[in-house]
Amino acid sequence: MARTNEFRDKKVIGALLARIAENKRSLPSPCRIMEVCGTHTMTVHRYGLQSMLEKAGIEMVSGPGCPVCITPGEVHEAAIRLVTENENVILATFGDMTRVPTHLGSLQNAVPAKGSAVKIVYSPEESLDLARQKSNKEIVFFGVGFETTIPSIAVMAKAAAGEELSNYSILSALWLIPPPLRAILESGEVKLSGFLYPGHVSAIIGQEPYTFVAREFGFPGVIAGFEPGDILLGIISILDQIREGRPRVANEYTRVVRPEGNPVAQALMREVLEPKDACWRGLGVIPGSGLKFKAEYSAYDTEVKHDLRITARGIDLPGCRCGEVLRGILLPSRCPLFGKKCTPESPCGPCMVSFEGACLVHYKYRGPKS
Amino acid sequence: MKKISLELGSGGKSMRDFIARTIVPAFKNPMLAELLDASHLPGRIAFTTDSYVVDPIFFPGGDIGKLAVNGTVNDLVVSGAVPQYLSLGLILEEGLEWNALEKILRSLKAAASRARVEIVAGDTKVVKQGQGDKIYINTSGIGKVIAKPRPKLIRPGDKLILTGTLGEHSLAILTARGDFGLEARVQSDCAPLTFLLPFWKNGLLWMRDITRGGLATILSELTEQIPYPLLIEEDEIPLSKAVQAASELLGIDPLYLACEGRAVLVVPGEKTHDVLARIKKNPLGRKAAIIGQVEGKIGRPGELLLRTSAGGLRLLEPLSSELLPRIC
CATH class of the missing domain: 3.90.650.10 (PurM-like C-terminal domain)
Structure with missing residues (x-):
């Protein structure tokens, strides 16, 4: 499997790990790196890098990089209410959103009102197709995502406006990656040595939005891709930055990420959406960390159209500690529920639900007990 | 109210738990409880059954008929038995195209010949449109035991x-x-x-x-x-x-x-x-x-x-x- 891919070849990986171990030895303090993105968490665990990195003296911590996870319970509950309390509403959603447990149960187990339904879609386009096909139903797309996904959700609002679709709106949970990094750094709760910045988000936003991390807080960081080799090259860059005493935003993913990002996608986001203060699970309200539809697109904003008035607090269900996992202060395996009461079959919180959720990834790809 | 979810048919842990906790206790049969691909009956006979609900019924490289023979044949093979006889249960939805049925029957016959099994018993039911999806097939199979997995x-x-x-x-x-x-x-x-x-x-x-x-x-x-x-x-x-x-x-x-x-x-x-x-x-x-x-x-x-x-x-x-x- 994948014998030809040098980014995951045993020999290449072995050589990179040896270099990391050697570079780490010359540094005095422990080295703890936050992988901000859920897809990075996947790579680290999927390929068994975690234990190999530990041997090299590097500790990896997962961050708030799973959009399903950081969306507060109240938003999930609003989605459930839409289909249970209203007739003829079809809630189109990505599959993992349907399994997130809330005070009202989950979307998967919700009993929709007459003519209403929850429909799993694989792309935002599918939700728009539903609206075109089913003019007698109200279609709500549960649009959740970071900068990677947001442009494609913005396109939906634009298309719906262009076609003057009156039965379509978007329940948006749109999150920006840089603001929570500031929140984590300002809280000082977790002692970090540097950040692995998400590759796909960076392909949209570029390097500039991360510069405050080095400039104001003095932390190294690197934009990295998603192959094992990408992650290890990123870690080498962080170690170099520490040794040189020159923290910056490095880009080890130049085959995808341009320094300026994707100006077309950025312009699209600016055209349709505007920043808002948003509440994150575990992190609370972070200034300018979310996006909402501009006034001219409010007809497609479910919160406005259906007068939802969501008041999010971002607090976990009793016993669940996903919030602490998302802040990087609790390793999934240290949660008392992990693998016992909370499993992929019966998740107690979103981090055990989402494909990118730290708890699910740590559980699914755990290493053998040594 | 507890209801059947799709997960229970996944072939994964949920399905295994469901079978072990709900189906098996209903019969308390030691052969059934072994949960093997096929049960070994007295007289060196292996016996198995399987239902096929694949969607779509025609797909690249096969159809529901070919699948219904090979799936049951393979359950016998991996339990250490030479497949010999199959039964064929058809559940047809009203409105299924005649041509489709004939194509599937030909495919069942071809697959049976290739696997050297005979279809020797059968049953046919037709359900109202919308109460099934085109065609479901059940095959049970009997084989001669030549070995026991060890x-x-x-x-x-x-x-x-x-x-x-x-x-x-x-x-x-x-x-x-x-x-x-x-x-x-x-x-x-x-x-x-x-x-x-x-x-x-x-x-x-x-x-x-x-x-x-x-x-x-x-x-x-x-x-x-x-x-x-x-x-x-x-x-x-x-x-x-x-x-x-x-x-x-x-x-x-x-x-x-x-x-x-x-x-x-x-x-x-x-x-x-x-x-x-x-x-x-x-x-x-x-x-x-x-x-x-x-x-x-x-x-x-x-x-x-x-x-x-x-x-x-x-x-x-x-x-x-x-x-x-x-x-x-």
Whole structure:
């Protein structure tokens, strides 16, 4: 499997790990790196890098990089209410959103009102197709995502406006990656040595939005891709930055990420959406960390159209500690529920639900007990 | 109110728990409780049954008829029996096209001839439009027992042989359904595994066909029966380019994808190369490979370990929830 891919070849990986171990030895303090993105968490665990990195003296911590996870319970509950309390509403959603447990149960187990339904879609386009096909139903797309996904959700609002679709709106949970990094750094709760910045988000936003991390807080960081080799090259860059005493935003993913990002996608986001203060699970309200539809697109904003008035607090269900996992202060395996009461079959919180959720990834790809 | 969820048919852990806690206790039969692919009855007879609800009913490389024969035939083969007779139960939906039915009947006949089984009993029901989906098939099968799988004899150093590439059947179904807007030129691997029968007389210790739940789930189940861990090597697992690309794209792990014509065998270490060479001589086993072994040094009993292509070690769990409904 994948014998030809040098980014995951045993020999290449072995050589990179040896270099990391050697570079780490010359540094005095422990080295703890936050992988901000859920897809990075996947790579680290999927390929068994975690234990190999530990041997090299590097500790990896997962961050708030799973959009399903950081969306507060109240938003999930609003989605459930839409289909249970209203007739003829079809809630189109990505599959993992349907399994997130809330005070009202989950979307998967919700009993929709007459003519209403929850429909799993694989792309935002599918939700728009539903609206075109089913003019007698109200279609709500549960649009959740970071900068990677947001442009494609913005396109939906634009298309719906262009076609003057009156039965379509978007329940948006749109999150920006840089603001929570500031929140984590300002809280000082977790002692970090540097950040692995998400590759796909960076392909949209570029390097500039991360510069405050080095400039104001003095932390190294690197934009990295998603192959094992990408992650290890990123870690080498962080170690170099520490040794040189020159923290910056490095880009080890130049085959995808341009320094300026994707100006077309950025312009699209600016055209349709505007920043808002948003509440994150575990992190609370972070200034300018979310996006909402501009006034001219409010007809497609479910919160406005259906007068939802969501008041999010971002607090976990009793016993669940996903919030602490998302802040990087609790390793999934240290949660008392992990693998016992909370499993992929019966998740107690979103981090055990989402494909990118730290708890699910740590559980699914755990290493053998040594 | 508790209701049946799709998950219970996934072939994964949820389905196993459901069967063990709800179905088996209802009958308290020791043969049923063994949960084997086929039960061995007195008189060296093996008996099994399987239902087919695949959607769509025609897909690249096969159809529901071919599947209904090979699936049941393969359950007999991996339980150590030579398949002999099948029954055929048809549930037809009002409005099914006559041509489609005839095509499926021809396909059932062709598959039965190829696997050298006879269809000797049958039943037909028609349900109102909308109360079924085109056609469902049940086949039960009887075979002559020539060996009993012997997981108790499995020792460290015994090797795991996979008879071919993983996941083509799942990908063919996904493509035919147009799920995920996926387009791929891929044929289902649906085929009879009768060519593996001779190995039962040649030291073969254990064998399973890789259906729902995929290789990882099936090997996890084996670790429950033996006091040693299993280790498989990601780099050694044969994968077609199409499955590899689709898996990366969709974030699906091929180790959990269903096949309908592949098996994994446990063979004593010293016989491995001989068995592998003979499997590879058959067109259905051309891509066969040694993918791992029963471990004596690393891991703990009950563990299924994967050495990733990057060289790291991690545990593989059985499939937990529904991946792809109505795949067979």
